[in-house]
Amino acid sequence: MRAIDIHVHPGTREYLIEGGGKYMADALAYFHKHGPPVTLDDMAKLYREADMRAVLLAWDTETATGLPRVSNDFVADAVRRYPDVFLGFASVDPWKGKLAVAELERAVRVLGLRGLKLHPIVQAFWPNDRRFAPLWETCAALNIPVMFHTGTTGVGAGVPGGNGLHLKYGNPMPALDDLAADFPSLTIIGAHPSWPWQEEMLAIAVHKTNVYIDLSGWSPKYFSPTLVQYAKTLLQDRILFGTDYPFLSPEQWLGEFDKLGFKPEVREKILLENSRRLLRL
Numbered sequence: 001m002r003a004i005d006i007h008v009h010p011g012t013r014e015y016l017i018e019g020g021g022k023y024m025a026d027a028l029a030y031f032h033k034h035g036p037p038v039t040l041d042d043m044a045k046l047y048r049e050a051d052m053r054a055v056l057l058a059w060d061t062e063t064a065t066g067l068p069r070v071s072n073d074f075v076a077d078a079v080r081r082y083p084d085v086f087l088g089f090a091s092v093d094p095w096k097g098k099l100a101v102a103e104l105e106r107a108v109r110v111l112g113l114r115g116l117k118l119h120p121i122v123q124a125f126w127p128n129d130r131r132f133a134p135l136w137e138t139c140a141a142l143n144i145p146v147m148f149h150t151g152t153t154g155v156g157a158g159v160p161g162g163n164g165l166h167l168k169y170g171n172p173m174p175a176l177d178d179l180a181a182d183f184p185s186l187t188i189i190g191a192h193p194s195w196p197w198q199e200e201m202l203a204i205a206v207h208k209t210n211v212y213i214d215l216s217g218w219s220p221k222y223f224s225p226t227l228v229q230y231a232k233t234l235l236q237d238r239i240l241f242g243t244d245y246p247f248l249s250p251e252q253w254l255g256e257f258d259k260l261g262f263k264p265e266v267r268e269k270i271l272l273e274n275s276r277r278l279l280r281l
């Protein structure tokens with residue numbers, strides 16, 4: 001196994017068209033992706049040939065968007081069908097309250113998913129709102145990481161009003177810092193370079209060891225020098241490889257990353273070892 005891609009969306013019609021609706025159409029245009037959706041078969045082949053594992057992310061934004069889910073069962077089924085390639089993270093809709101907590105427990109205990117992925121901008125919520133504390137307590141009790149989208153987003157980008165989405169929810173400060181402080185046994189992954197709040201995210205991760213950063217959704221050639229510097233040094237044990245497939249491909253991401261001059265042992269941690277430890281593989 002060469003790498004673990006910790007941030008992979010199903011590039012299938014269930015996510016790109018049905019679950020994503022008008023929001024995902026904007027994201028695809030933003031990333032200049034115009035091909036038709038692929039199948040799970042196509043994705044399994046791509047990752048198998050690249051000798052990588054892919055963490056597939058479910059999607060539940062029903063309350064905020066009214067769109068159908070990419071369910072935890074869909075992701076678990078993909079993992080069952082391609083166990084040599086896929087791992088899965090659950091999604092729940094935080095606004096569903098006790099139902100969200102019960103669904104998270106089912107997704108991990110029954111379906112075997114290994115983390116929780118949330119998108120505060122699309123799901124329209126503050127992670128540090130006390131109403132959602134039961135979700136974080138459940139993640140900690142289940143011993144799974146919770147991944148939050150951070151920074152700006154391609155979803156809703158490039159149209160008037162950004163499709164009604166509020167970027168404020170993508171600012172990790174203070175929401176993720178509050179969460180990391182209040183739940184020290186909760187493992188948090190801040191997804192993506194957090195532009196325009198990159199320094200805030202780095203400060204949180206440097207200060208709190210229960211915080212990780214994934215490098216997905218952003219071409220490595222555009223990483224800020226500060227992010228690269230921290231990834232090479234202080235944060236080398238908590239930075240994770242991710243692409244945000246289908247918006248970026250693993251080969252494109254890796255080709256650009258390899259021009260940034262990481263030492264082989266640090267590269268190995270970021271591509272593989274940090275996620276392997278985090279996911280207890």
Ligand SMILES: [Zn+2]
Nearest residue numbers: 007009217244
């Ligand atoms: Zn993503």
